[in-house]
Structure formats: structure tokens, C-alpha cells
Amino acid sequence: xxxxxxxxxxxxxxxxxxxxxxxxxxxxxxxxxxxxxxxxxxxxxxxxxxxxxxxxxxxxxxxxxxxxxxxxxxxxxxxxxxxxxxxxxxxxxxxxxxxxxxx
Numbered sequence: 001x002x003x004x005x006x007x008x009x010x011x012x013x014x015x016x017x018x019x020x021x022x023x024x025x026x027x028x029x030x031x032x033x034x035x036x037x038x039x040x041x042x043x044x045x046x047x048x049x050x051x052x053x054x055x056x057x058x059x060x061x062x063x064x065x066x067x068x069x070x071x072x073x074x075x076x077x078x079x080x081x082x083x084x085x086x087x088x089x090x091x092x093x094x095x096x097x098x099x100x101x102x103x
Contacts, residue, residue, distance in 0.1 A: 074083070
């Protein structure tokens with residue numbers, strides 16, 4: 001448990017460096033004209049957020065639809081026992097790979 005707690009603590013100075021890099025990037029964008037301010041910019045940003053949300057919802061709906069149709073198709077050729085076995089093994093493989101930091 002001690003090792004996990006130590007691993008979760010941020011390294012000294014890393015947060016300060018990241019903050020400085022972010023501030024420099026923002027200043028550079030402001031001086032180059034990439035960031036605008038005012039009512040028009042605020043209005044445009046609200047549409048960007050709507051577009052991101054709409055895209056995420058649409059993408060999730062499409063992926064779910066493909067999964068349902070694909071599952072219905074696969075169920076005609078593969079037994080439920082095989083699907084359960086393969087999905088369980090894949091779950092364990094991805095859990096180990098994630099824990100090892102491969103993804």
C-alpha cells in the first residue's frame with residue numbers, strides 16, 4: 001500500500017513545469033491572434049461544445065448499434081458459451097495489459 005501511495009504522489013516540480021508550459025502556450029496563442037475574446041468568441045465556443053457533445057452521442061449510438069447487430073449476427077454462428085469464454089479471457093488480458101502500462 002505504501003508503494004501505491006508513493007506512486008500516486010506527483011513528482012516535485014513537475015506540476016510547476018506543466019503550469020509554466022501552459023501559461024507560455026496561452027500567452028503565445030493570445031499574441032498570435034489564435035485566441036479571440038468578446039461576445040462572438042463566446043458564442044462560437046458554445047457551438048463547439050454542442051458539436052462535441054452531439055458527436056459523442058452520435059458516435060456512441062452508432063457503436064452501440066453496430067455492437068447489437070454484430071452480436072445478433074454472431075449469435076447465429078457462435079455458441080453463447082464460446083462468447084462468454086472469449087470475452088472473459090479478453091477482459092483479463094486487457095486488465096493485465098492496462099496494469100502493466102502497455103496501453
